[in-house]
Amino acid sequence: MSDPRSVRADDLRYLAAVVETGRLTSAAKKLGVDHSTVSRRLQALEQTLGARLLARVDEGWVLTEPGRAVIEHARMIDRAVELAAQAAGPSEPPGLTATVRITAADGFGTYFVTPAMARVRLQHPRLRIELATGARELTLRDTTFDIAVTPGPPPPATRLHTELLCEYDNGFYATEHYLREHGNPDSMSELAKHPIIWFVEELEKVHEIDLSSIVPNASLAFSSTNVFAQLEATRRGIGIGLLSKFVAHTAPELRPVAAGLPPTRVAVTLAARRDALKRPEVHVVREALHREVSVRGNELI
Known part of the structure; x- marks a missing residue:
């Protein structure tokens, strides 16, 4: 067990800032120091506690198992410092500040x-x-x-x-102009003859819907990792977009196609x-x- 007298409270605040922001530079900006100071103080804290608290990943810094055991205590100290500063200063309206x-x-x-x-x-x-x-x-x-x-x-x-927040429906949509020019498909086999707008499936991190199981041999005309690009492509008449209901309804010129879509409700x-x-x-x-x-x-x- 580490000697509590050797643990610097300020170093715990540095830990809380890095966990909150995910990056040394962002934590340094929040604390008003340079990033080398943050790095040095974290190393000192790990040495004092005798455990690795943070690990480097592509997105930044994440807590290790010992770090998860320490972080709430670090946040309590950070919050205590913030409350002390507020108590000493002018009265401010109540509310959350984190x-x-x-x-x-x-x-x-x-x-x-x-x-x-x-x-x-x-x-x-x-x-x-x-x-x-x-x-x-x-x-x-x-x-x-x-x-x-x-x-x-x-x-x-x-x-x-984890908990279920909600569910949403999806459907195939196209502009009225597209449907007049190219026809309104009323079956999956007819839909397969139309250019489809959807995600770049090999780049998807979370697969919401398996398009191939709904429209076998679908012809992808435009793919994007961004749903707003898909929406714009559908609005521009590139093809028929498979869109969530709440996204499609932001574009009043879009209409659901006649082909009945099998259940594709997404949790x-x-x-x-x-x-x-x-x-x-x-x-x-x-x-x-x-x-x-x-x-x-x-x-x-």
Whole structure:
């Protein structure tokens, strides 16, 4: 066991900042020091505790197993310093002041997460929200987010807290002009004769729908990893887009094609590390997301 007298409280604050931001440079900016200072203090903390607390991954820095055991204590110290500063300064309105980092798919993040967070900010104007978009697989190693909103059902076995947030429908859409010019397919075999707009499947990190099982031998005219590029391609008449209902309905010129689509309802999972859920700001964000999809359920299904 390390001697508590040898542990510098400031070093624990440095650890909390790196975990919050995911990068040494971002943590240094938050703390008002240079990144070499952050690196040096983290090394000193690891040496004092006799354990590796952080590991480097492509996305930045993530907690190791010993790091996960330490981080909540580090956050408590960081919060205590913040409260002490507030107590000594002028009186400020109550509210949450921390940072919450969310990751979500492009479309869902834009049309549902962002409006929900706008409402959260009205109640907590000093709360900082960071939203990183792009579908991703859930992994316990990843400490670069507080809440992840990802397509697909909750995984059967994980140490993350996961829950079903909502479901949404998908369909084939095209412009009225395209349907007049090229016909409105009324079967999957007819649909296969039309150019289809969809994801670049080999680059997808999370597979929402298997297009080949719905339209065998589909002819892909335009593929993109970004749903907004797919939407624009459909609006421009390149072909027929397989789009989520809530995305397609943002373009009034689009119409569902006649071909009946087999069930392609996609589940949306909300995931969070269990330690993060103990933080009041993360709880507020989680509740806001559930409220948003509940109120706007008709846009999803």
